[in-house]
Amino acid sequence: MNETLTCALVEERALVERYVADTLTDAHGRADFEAHVIACPRCQDEIRLAMTVRAELAPLVAGARSARRVWPLGLGIAVAAGVAAIILSRASGTATRWQDLGAVPVAPIYLGVEVRGTPVRGDSLFALAMKAYDDRRYDAASAGLTAALAAGTDSAPAEFFLGAALLMRDRPAEATAAFARVIALGDTPYLGEARLYRAKALLREGGGAAALSELHAITPNSNAVGAWARALADSVEGRMQR
Amino acid sequence: MTLKAVRTEWESEAAAASLEPLRPGLHLLAVRSLGTADAAEEAVQETLARAVAALARDQLADPTKLPAFVAGIARHVIADMQRARYRLVSLESLPVAAHPSYHPDALKALVLAEERARVRAALLSLSESDRDLLGLCYVDGLAPTKIAERTGEPAERIRKRKSRAVERLREAFHGARAPRHAEARLPTWEARATGGDRP
Numbered sequence: 342m343n344e345t346l347t348c349a350l351v352e353e354r355a356l357v358e359r360y361v362a363d364t365l366t367d368a369h370g371r372a373d374f375e376a377h378v379i380a381c382p383r384c385q386d387e388i389r390l391a392m393t394v395r396a397e398l399a400p401l402v403a404g405a406r407s408a409r410r411v412w413p414l415g416l417g418i419a420v421a422a423g424v425a426a427i428i429l430s431r432a433s434g435t436a437t438r439w440q441d442l443g444a445v446p447v448a449p450i451y452l453g454v455e456v457r458g459t460p461v462r463g464d465s466l467f468a469l470a471m472k473a474y475d476d477r478r479y480d481a482a483s484a485g486l487t488a489a490l491a492a493g494t495d496s497a498p499a500e501f502f503l504g505a506a507l508l509m510r511d512r513p514a515e516a517t518a519a520f521a522r523v524i525a526l527g528d529t530p531y532l533g534e535a536r537l538y539r540a541k542a543l544l545r546e547g548g549g550a551a552a553l554s555e556l557h558a559i560t561p562n563s564n565a566v567g568a569w570a571r572a573l574a575d576s577v578e579g580r581m582q583r
Numbered sequence: 584m585t586l587k588a589v590r591t592e593w594e595s596e597a598a599a600a601s602l603e604p605l606r607p608g609l610h611l612l613a614v615r616s617l618g619t620a621d622a623a624e625e626a627v628q629e630t631l632a633r634a635v636a637a638l639a640r641d642q643l644a645d646p647t648k649l650p651a652f653v654a655g656i657a658r659h660v661i662a663d664m665q666r667a668r669y670r671l672v673s674l675e676s677l678p679v680a681a682h683p684s685y686h687p688d689a690l691k692a693l694v695l696a697e698e699r700a701r702v703r704a705a706l707l708s709l710s711e712s713d714r715d716l717l718g719l720c721y722v723d724g725l726a727p728t729k730i731a732e733r734t735g736e737p738a739e740r741i742r743k744r745k746s747r748a749v750e751r752l753r754e755a756f757h758g759a760r761a762p763r764h765a766e767a768r769l770p771t772w773e774a775r776a777t778g779g780d781r782p
Binding site for chain 1 (some may be wrong): 604605606608609611612613649650651654655657658669689690693698699702703706707714715717720721722723724725726727749753754756761767
């Protein structure tokens with residue numbers, strides 16, 4: 342875009358808020374905003390304030406939103422729904438029982454992959470698809486990644502993010518299959534997370550035992566992924582014993 | 584030392600001095616992207632070094648574009664550092680909120696604990712509807728026009744409500760001290776470009 346911004350324009354377009362919420366993309370002038378910010382102490386201060394507000398506000402807003410989703414229906418309905426949910430979850434291994442543990446509120450972030458020696462056509466399709474993924478257009482991302490795979494792009498990242506995009510579209514069965522293909526590739530940088538997110542997809546489908554098996558297959562010392570997998574496995578096991 | 588070498592050194596020092604006012608802003612962007620003060624400092628140093636070299640080669644045609652020029656270098660430096668550190672980061676491994684922007688280390692590196700505490704108290708003193716509005720702005724990243732479309736409330740009214748609420752938070756955030764921008768000197772190239780007026 343290459344536009345010279347002023348503080349007034351920054352405020353009018355809510356650029357600070359969009360920047361800290363990460364909804365300000367390159368297409369919407371992120372580079373222009375950053376060029377303004379590095380020379381503007383006022384906007385730097387506004388970013389620090391916005392980051393603080395967001396960090397402090399997120400739990401308050403999340404709590405208020407989830408409370409509102411329940412209470413307007415009335416206490417009687419809520420109690421009835423709760424009882425029904427308990428009966429359903431105890432009666433079988435349905436998806437309902439594991440839905441919360443299988444939730445993926447935010448897609449795994451994409452920060453680029455290493456450039457290989459000779460690019461193939463699929464690489465440009467992959468780049469386009471990942472642009473859609475970064476923009477949270479998961480329909481376009483999954484279609485683009487499927488095309489990139491067909492055109493010969495590196496399959497580990499493409500299959501992994503295809504699985505992630507399908508998960509974000511609430512298509513757990515297809516996501517499970519995509520993550521399984523990443524796992525079948527063996528020791529790639531995506532292996533641990535592929536197992537973790539496959540477990541999530543399996544939980545969404547109601548497969549508590551299968552998810553647990555996948556989580557146990559994650560190498561215990563594999564940093565944050567390992568820690569998260571252990572925590573999720575504990576939750577699944579705890580629920581199974583109830 | 585030859586006259587040419589002396590002149591080159593003097594020009595490099597002048598270039599470095601002209602870039603110095605950009606350091607705090609670069610640091611902010613880098614901390615936010617990289618999460619730690621150490622990594623950010625490394626990114627800032629690398630950015631400034633590349634910028635000095637580029638200026639020495641006369642790669643900047645329009646001096647008024649210096650911030651954009653340096654910001655562009657910083658984006659490349661930060662992206663390179665991110666690629667070197669991670670191929671993939673799971674957001675779910677983070678304990679707070681949902682994004683690396685809010686990595687606790689980044690916030691700690693940029694904001695004092697007492698500033699956070701004051702903002703927290705100010706948020707709790709706001710009405711629930713104002714907190715909801717701020718949530719749409721800062722958590723969901725929506726502009727007032729988008730919020731207006733979603734809620735049916737006029738955009739101008741949303742702007743005013745937001746402005747009032749943010750002003751209370753700003754006062755709490757700054758506490759007794761004046762906002763930093765009031766104390767800051769105008770960068771020299773900016774003064775030249777704008778005649779001293781803030782952009």
